Amino acid sequence: MTATRDTDRTRPDSRGGELRLDGVSVAYGRGPAIVDRLDLAVAPGSFVAIVGPNGCGKSTLLRTIAKLLAPSSGSILLDGRALGERGPRELARELGLLPQSNTAPEGMRVGDLVARGRYPHRAAFAKWSGGDESAVSAAMAATGVAELADRDVDTLSGGQRQRVWLAMALAQDTGTLLLDEPTTYLDLAHQIDMLELFRRVNREQGRTIVAVLHELNHAARYADRVVAMRDGRVVVDGAPGEVLTEAAVEQVFGLPCRVIEDPETGTPLVVPRARVGVAAERAD
Numbered sequence: 001m002t003a004t005r006d007t008d009r010t011r012p013d014s015r016g017g018e019l020r021l022d023g024v025s026v027a028y029g030r031g032p033a034i035v036d037r038l039d040l041a042v043a044p045g046s047f048v049a050i051v052g053p054n055g056c057g058k059s060t061l062l063r064t065i066a067k068l069l070a071p072s073s074g075s076i077l078l079d080g081r082a083l084g085e086r087g088p089r090e091l092a093r094e095l096g097l098l099p100q101s102n103t104a105p106e107g108m109r110v111g112d113l114v115a116r117g118r119y120p121h122r123a124a125f126a127k128w129s130g131g132d133e134s135a136v137s138a139a140m141a142a143t144g145v146a147e148l149a150d151r152d153v154d155t156l157s158g159g160q161r162q163r164v165w166l167a168m169a170l171a172q173d174t175g176t177l178l179l180d181e182p183t184t185y186l187d188l189a190h191q192i193d194m195l196e197l198f199r200r201v202n203r204e205q206g207r208t209i210v211a212v213l214h215e216l217n218h219a220a221r222y223a224d225r226v227v228a229m230r231d232g233r234v235v236v237d238g239a240p241g242e243v244l245t246e247a248a249v250e251q252v253f254g255l256p257c258r259v260i261e262d263p264e265t266g267t268p269l270v271v272p273r274a275r276v277g278v279a280a281e282r283a284d
Helices: 058-065 088-094 110-121 130-142 158-171 188-205 216-222 246-253 276-283
Strands: 019-027 033-042 047-051 073-078 095-098 176-180 208-212 225-230 233-238 257-261 268-272
Touching: 019 058, 033 058, 033 073, 033 233, 047 058, 047 188, 047 216, 058 095, 058 176, 058 208, 088 095, 088 110, 095 158, 110 130, 110 158, 130 158, 158 176, 158 188, 176 188, 188 208, 188 216, 216 268, 225 246, 233 246, 246 257
Parallel strands: 047 208, 047 225, 095 176, 176 208
Antiparallel strands: 019 033, 019 073, 225 233, 257 268
């Protein structure tokens, strides 16, 4: 199938270094490995979607890259340096994480929460700069939350809160963004708005995006590369057209499907096959 996307256009220089995982395993306590001897290399400036069934280790992998979890074995390098060599502030200038759920301090206003994204870039007791203000304003405008600046975060809907946390991650202005199910709580229109925003940030600013996505068709449409995981390991990895095949989707998800061409983009479109009971009912 022929894609009409803009992956071949000239992009700006990427802002982050190569992210490389070699033989990484992660376990909780003495339990079995959630991520099992995983190898992965993410090129600077790429947009990588990680997909797989629930419990396959996707979110654990992202939390490990962000140094929220320590691998039980293996190494993680960013731009050739081990993550462990970086302090929290230095790492936060290079990697930004949007987790599945967040909790803001009680009574915190939206504008103040987004401004926290500037913390890694500011020296102790430094004054708020014009650059800080511009970064926060741009992030809030891009995510559509500027009009919420004076609202308390705990008064917002789930979708509004998700966009506010995303604004904070964008204000952090890192070379690499780790997004764990970033469209959670968003209605369909806002899901597409956010995915289009991620692609613009990737294409126009050279930021590396690594996103855990549940919706395979979103991964196919917006990512350059799809990594499919099962049982803590990478099963198949490559361009969307190479990964999202009928055989691979059934292997990874246990889901019989048809894969057709998306009429808008030319990328793979995964259509689940009807269960036998549903098909028989409609035939009647």
